[in-house]
Amino acid sequence: MELRDDQIERYSRQILLPDVGGKGQEKLLNARVLIIGAGGLGSPAALYLASAGIGTLGIVDSDKVELNNLQRQIVHSVNTVGKPKVDSAKDRLNAINPDVKVIPYNIRLTSANIMDIIKGYDMVVDGSDNFPTRYLVNDACVFSNKPLSHGGIFRFDGQAITILPHKSACYRCLFSEPPPAGLVPSCQEAGILGAVAGIIGVIQANEVLKYVLEIGGLLAGKLLVFNALDSFFRQVKVPKDPKCPVCGENPSITKLIDYEQFCQLKRKE
Amino acid sequence: MPITVRIPTPLQKITRNKAEIKSQGSNIKELIDNLERDFPGLKDRICDEKGNVRRFINIYVNEEDVRFLKQDRTSLKDGDEVSIIPAIAGG
Numbered sequence: 001m002e003l004r005d006d007q008i009e010r011y012s013r014q015i016l017l018p019d020v021g022g023k024g025q026e027k028l029l030n031a032r033v034l035i036i037g038a039g040g041l042g043s044p045a046a047l048y049l050a051s052a053g054i055g056t057l058g059i060v061d062s063d064k065v066e067l068n069n070l071q072r073q074i075v076h077s078v079n080t081v082g083k084p085k086v087d088s089a090k091d092r093l094n095a096i097n098p099d100v101k102v103i104p105y106n107i108r109l110t111s112a113n114i115m116d117i118i119k120g121y122d123m124v125v126d127g128s129d130n131f132p133t134r135y136l137v138n139d140a141c142v143f144s145n146k147p148l149s150h151g152g153i154f155r156f157d158g159q160a161i162t163i164l165p166h167k168s169a170c171y172r173c174l175f176s177e178p179p180p181a182g183l184v185p186s187c188q189e190a191g192i193l194g195a196v197a198g199i200i201g202v203i204q205a206n207e208v209l210k211y212v213l214e215i216g217g218l219l220a221g222k223l224l225v226f227n228a229l230d231s232f233f234r235q236v237k238v239p240k241d242p243k244c245p246v247c248g249e250n251p252s253i254t255k256l257i258d259y260e261q262f263c264q265l266k267r268k269e
Numbered sequence: 270m271p272i273t274v275r276i277p278t279p280l281q282k283i284t285r286n287k288a289e290i291k292s293q294g295s296n297i298k299e300l301i302d303n304l305e306r307d308f309p310g311l312k313d314r315i316c317d318e319k320g321n322v323r324r325f326i327n328i329y330v331n332e333e334d335v336r337f338l339k340q341d342r343t344s345l346k347d348g349d350e351v352s353i354i355p356a357i358a359g360g
Contacts, residue, residue, distance in 0.1 A: 041360045129360035154357035155278045175356040179325040192359055225354060227278075229288070236329045236352065239337050 001026050011053055019215040031212040034058040034121040036137055038085040040197030041127030041151045041204060043075035048205035050093040050100045057100055058121060061085040062108040072194035109133055111256035114140045123147045123211055125204050131178035132259035138171035139256055142247050149207040151200040153192055158200035158226040161219055161238060162207045166247055168220035173241035178259055196228045272300060272345050275352040283311045297328060298341040315353060325356040
């Protein structure tokens with residue numbers, strides 16, 4: 001693949017980097033990344049990945065843009081309120097970079113469709129907003145051996161971990177089961193500071209760029225924990241759990257599970 | 270023997286909005302019992318009815334997950350930092 005003149009110009013500030021170069025840029029342009037959720041995490045991740053020239057970006061989301069999303073879901077705008085988030089995101093990303101092939105999936109992920117969707121991608125970014133999807137994505141990535149960047153946010157807290165299935169800890173090595181209904185506020189009722197979504201979503205984009213470029217160290221086997229109120233970043237170790245129900249020595253979970261949506265708050269659709 | 274305990278946002282309602290607590294204990298079990306004495310209801314959120322740490326919450330001594338040490342018998346020493354980290358799902 002030969003970079004065009006306008007591509008050399010567009011990506012010049014990262015081609016200049018010693019570990020990137022023209023070769024690295026080609027890796028980015030050939031990469032296929034799937035972003036789950038075009039929300040608080042998916043928006044900043046998608047903006048940076050599209051800007052960096054990730055060649056193919058799949059985006060999964062079943063929701064439509066609402067006015068209350070715009071406080072943190074920065075890929076959308078007032079002009080796209082009411083439109084499917086995936087179409088809104090595609091328009092914005094292509095307005096920034098027409099090189100990127102954006103593939104919208106205006107559906108809700110389930111055990112029936114996820115394996116087929118992630119099949120064609122090199123890496124998955126989980127920016128979903130609920131436990132059932134997060135466990136579904138983790139398990140599907142472990143079963144299909146797809147690297148996964150996981151990010152989660154809650155009020156002023158954020159977490160990120162990168163999962164290289166069977167090589168580093170998966171999300172179930174970290175937290176083997178989702179909390180039961182009602183115990184942890186997992187949806188919109190809890191509130192979120194927009195910048196927290198930005199910080200964690202950009203960390204996820206950074207993980208993807210490093211993975212594709214094969215540079216630096218990933219957050220594999222390490223959970224990054226962020227608190228916005230004291231601007232505190234911390235890393236804790238996450239070993240692979242031999243008793244992990246999905247990637248351990250005797251896995252008890254061998255097929256995908258559709259956990260029930262246990263968000264107490266009715267969503268406005 | 271002061272131990273610094275970092276409390277995650279979802280549990281700060283119980284700790285009267287404190288993100289950091291100084292407490293005591295020679296191991297994790299003692300520490301949790303001491304925390305419960307000062308902040309009634311906290312243990313219930315961290316542990317199930319059998320007293321085991323819930324599966325969507327981890328406890329770290331400094332950077333190490335106590336599940337891979339000696340669980341709630343993991344010993345603590347002066348100056349250790351204990352973090353309680355729950356799964357969070359927002360996006």
